[in-house]
Amino acid sequence: MADLSGRTVAIIVADFIEDAELVTPRDELSAAGAEVRVYGVEAGSVQTVEGDTDPKQQVEVDGTLDDLDVAGIDALVVPGGTVNADKLRVERRAQEIVREVAESGKPLAVICHGPWLLVSAGLAKGRRLTSYPSLATDIHNAGGDWVDEEVVVDGNLITSRNPGDLPAFVKALQDALT
Amino acid sequence: MADLSGRTVAIIVADFIEDAELVTPRDELSAAGAEVRVYGVEAGSVQTVEGDTDPKQQVEVDGTLDDLDVAGIDALVVPGGTVNADKLRVERRAQEIVREVAESGKPLAVICHGPWLLVSAGLAKGRRLTSYPSLATDIHNAGGDWVDEEVVVDGNLITSRNPGDLPAFVKALQDALT
Numbered sequence: 001m002a003d004l005s006g007r008t009v010a011i012i013v014a015d016f017i018e019d020a021e022l023v024t025p026r027d028e029l030s031a032a033g034a035e036v037r038v039y040g041v042e043a044g045s046v047q048t049v050e051g052d053t054d055p056k057q058q059v060e061v062d063g064t065l066d067d068l069d070v071a072g073i074d075a076l077v078v079p080g081g082t083v084n085a086d087k088l089r090v091e092r093r094a095q096e097i098v099r100e101v102a103e104s105g106k107p108l109a110v111i112c113h114g115p116w117l118l119v120s121a122g123l124a125k126g127r128r129l130t131s132y133p134s135l136a137t138d139i140h141n142a143g144g145d146w147v148d149e150e151v152v153v154d155g156n157l158i159t160s161r162n163p164g165d166l167p168a169f170v171k172a173l174q175d176a177l178t
Numbered sequence: 179m180a181d182l183s184g185r186t187v188a189i190i191v192a193d194f195i196e197d198a199e200l201v202t203p204r205d206e207l208s209a210a211g212a213e214v215r216v217y218g219v220e221a222g223s224v225q226t227v228e229g230d231t232d233p234k235q236q237v238e239v240d241g242t243l244d245d246l247d248v249a250g251i252d253a254l255v256v257p258g259g260t261v262n263a264d265k266l267r268v269e270r271r272a273q274e275i276v277r278e279v280a281e282s283g284k285p286l287a288v289i290c291h292g293p294w295l296l297v298s299a300g301l302a303k304g305r306r307l308t309s310y311p312s313l314a315t316d317i318h319n320a321g322g323d324w325v326d327e328e329v330v331v332d333g334n335l336i337t338s339r340n341p342g343d344l345p346a347f348v349k350a351l352q353d354a355l356t
Contacts, residue, residue, distance in 0.1 A: 016231055052261055053194055053225075082264045083230055086291075090312045113264075120315050134268045137298050141319035 002178040005033035009177075010068055011077040012094055014041045014087035019048035019056040020163040021079035021111050028170050034177070037062040037073075041091055052082050065093040070100040075177055080112025080132060080162075088117050095121040102156070107176035109158040111169055115139060118157075128152055129159040180356040183211035187355075188246055189255040190272055192219045192265035197226035197234040198341040199257035199289050206348050212355070215240040215251075219269055230260050243271040248278040253355055258290025258310060258340075266295050273299040280334070285354040287336040289347055293317060296335075306330055307337040 009029050013022060026036045040046050040061035048056040070076075076097065078088070088094045098121045101108045110118060115131040116138065118124045125143035130152045139146045151160045151168040158176060160169035187207050191200060204214045218224050218239035226234040248254075254275065256266070266272045276299045279286045288296060293309040294316065296302045303321035308330045317324040329338045329346040336354060338347035 047231075052264075082261050086230075086260045086312050089315075116312075119319070120312075134264050134294075134298075137267075138316045138319065141297070141316065141321075143319075 002174055003033050004029060004174065004177055007034040007074045007177050008072060009034050009036045009075045009077060010073045011036065011038045011079065012065060012068070012088065012097060013038060013046050013059075013061065013079065014084045014091075015047045016049050016052075016081050016083035016087075017046055017079055018052065018081035018084065018112060018163060019050050020166060021081065022048060022059060024163075024166045025077050025079070025109070025170055025173070029174070032174060039063050039065050039068045041065060041087060041094070049081055049083075065091060065097060068097055070097060070104060070106075073106070075107035075109065075173060076101045077173070078108075078110040078114035078117055080114045082113050085113035085116045088114075089120040098123060105156050107156050107158060107173055109169065109173045111160040111165065112162050115159060118144075127157055128154040129157060130161050131159060132161055180352055181211050182207060182352065182355055185212040185252045185355050186250060187212050187214045187253045187255060188251045189214065189216045189257065190218075190243060190246070190266065190275060191216060191224050191237075191239065191257065192262045192269075193225045194227050194230075194259050194261035194265075195224055195257055196230065196259035196262065196290060196341060197228050198344060199259065200226060200237060202341075202344045203255050203257070203287070203348055203351070207352070210352060217241050217243050217246045219243060219265065219272070227259055227261075243269060243275065246275055248275060248282060248284075251284065253285040253287065253351060254279045255351070256286075256288040256292035256295055258292045260291050263291035263294045266292075267298040276301060283334050285334050285336060285351055287347065287351045289338045289343065290340050293337060296322075305335055306332040307335060308339050309337060310339055
């Protein structure tokens with residue numbers, strides 16, 4: 001695994017986030033040497049779930065979305081979970097963050113239901129991307145080119161469909177960071 | 179309250195359906211004399227939730243989506259709940275049902291996250307409607323005219339935003355049935 005020492009990665013989350021889509025990128029990027037910070041809609045902790053509905057654990061966040069300075073990170077991860085993604089997409093600060101990351105050229109890695117935030121932020125248009133299949137119509141209607149692949153890399157945008165795609169998703173993000 | 183004797187209303191549901199959006203229309207229309215039947219993606223029962231995530235109760239369904247004959251009903255209700263609506267929208271049979279109801283001119287009452295099914299079925303285009311606010315972008319991108327009102331009636335399409343709108347939502351459906 002490539003050495004990610006000196007790299008900082010942010011993960012943005014709300015309640016009912018899909019556990020593996022938070023924990024796996026966090027732990028694997030940390031193990032590779034990156035500093036990984038989790039930012040929540042609110043301070044404190046978020047409830048993770050498995051399969052969208054089964055409560056798994058509380059995960060403490062390192063700060064709120066307002067604490068996240070895009071200039072200070074090297075990549076952003078947006079995990080899924082239906083309820084998490086539905087909550088994140090309406091947060092103006094979350095929309096600002098993904099717009100800033102998209103414009104910066106830094107890797108923007110979005111998985112499962114996470115791409116709803118790209119739709120709400122107006123970032124899907126003209127991009128080739130994937131997601132959980134229920135979002136395909138929304139992404140198509142937003143002007144995106146939705147494809148059914150385990151990981152899609154379009155410029156600095158990295159997307160995957162579900163927790164089963166996490167190995168390919170994390171590898172693509174690692175490659176983009178090195 | 180108007181007498182709904184002789185009227186048959188179907189409600190279509192998946193797991194993690196918002197409790198009040200199933201129970202309130204079911205009980206109020208039944209109390210007015212209507213025969214109300216609940217059809218699930220699967221046979222058996224569905225888990226209801228409050229506020230999208232707190233488990234509330236199991237509700238037995240009267241049949242599956244395949245058992246629902248649109249010719250035999252006078253109106254259809256599509257409740258919300260983020261996870262329920264995300265599951266329903268990808269069911270081909272659910273998409274067929276709402277298309278048949280839309281074409282029939284029978285009342286089609288859709289609340290909260292339920293309008294995702296209209297988006298996936300290609301029914302939002304050119305319609306004036308409301309929903310939970312997180313769907314506003316999706317409905318706009320689908321060609322719908324999204325407005326922020328407690329109940330919107332556009333032809334046979336009746337839509338509302340959230341459980342707080344249920345009194346206006348159920349009244350509009352009752353009016354359409356009489």
